[in-house]
Amino acid sequence: MLALIAGMGDLPMALVARLPERPLVCALDGFEPILQTDITFRLEHLGTFLQTLQARGVTQICMAGAVRRPQIDPAAIDAATMPLIPKVQAAMAKGDDGALRVIISLLEEAGFAVVAAHEIAPDLLPEAGVLTQAVPGSDHKTSAMLGDDCIAAMGAADVGQACIMSAGQVLAKEGPDGTDAMLSSLSGAHDAILFKAPKPQQDLRADLPLIGPDTAKRAVEAGLAGIVIEAGGVMVLDLAEVLAALDAHGLFLWVRPKGDA
Structure with a gap:
């Protein structure tokens, strides 16, 4: 099962239109897409979010659409996310590509395959x-x-x-x-x-x-x-x-x- 972590702009909708089955549409709080969203999560709850995806049978994740770096509220970090915080903080301190590399590594360590948008829609x-x-x-x-x-x-x-x-x-x-x-x-x-x-x-x-x-x-x-x-x-x-x-x-x-x- 594919989960689409969708940001702002038209790309997430274009991907959904090309998929044979609707993915599980997820969004980072504050950056909701122009799509009906199944799960909205905060970065402070990333660990719980990944556990939820695992429980829902998700095996692949695609990230598409624009997001900006959210501010992390230390008081809002939940127990499942606490072990991930050093890597999340390292990601926030890097440039765009560096940050995404860290996030991708976190997703892969959790057992998900990361799929590129152009693999879903090569015609783009x-x-x-x-x-x-x-x-x-x-x-x-x-x-x-x-x-x-x-x-x-x-x-x-x-x-x-x-x-x-x-x-x-x-x-x-x-x-x-x-x-x-x-x-x-x-x-x-x-x-x-x-x-x-x-x-x-x-x-x-x-x-x-x-x-x-x-x-x-x-x-x-x-x-x-x-x-x-x-x-x-x-x-x-x-x-x-x-x-x-x-x-x-x-x-x-x-x-x-x-x-x-």
């Missing part, structure tokens, strides 16, 4: 190539090469999975509020590109980068020339809608193999 990973009517120019290809370097540097600091590149310069880097927030802060970024890719050595079973129609809309509003995503490393929700929005305004979408010129 588009084929490599330029998928729009507009195509990237040579300057955009140069910016994409430099985007690789920017993501590598961000990955070393374990922060962010996207940046805005123009003429060999970094105009913006993704922060804790995500890609759409970064795009919303820009205007008139003509000939710039949104570059998005997973961090080097990222565990792709959780927090795989994602774009969707809102991303396309904000890219248009920011005046970008196009979007470049790493092939096999970035999911696209509602691809047809994304392409229609980009084609309508002359932007390109390049699903680029890593390192491709």
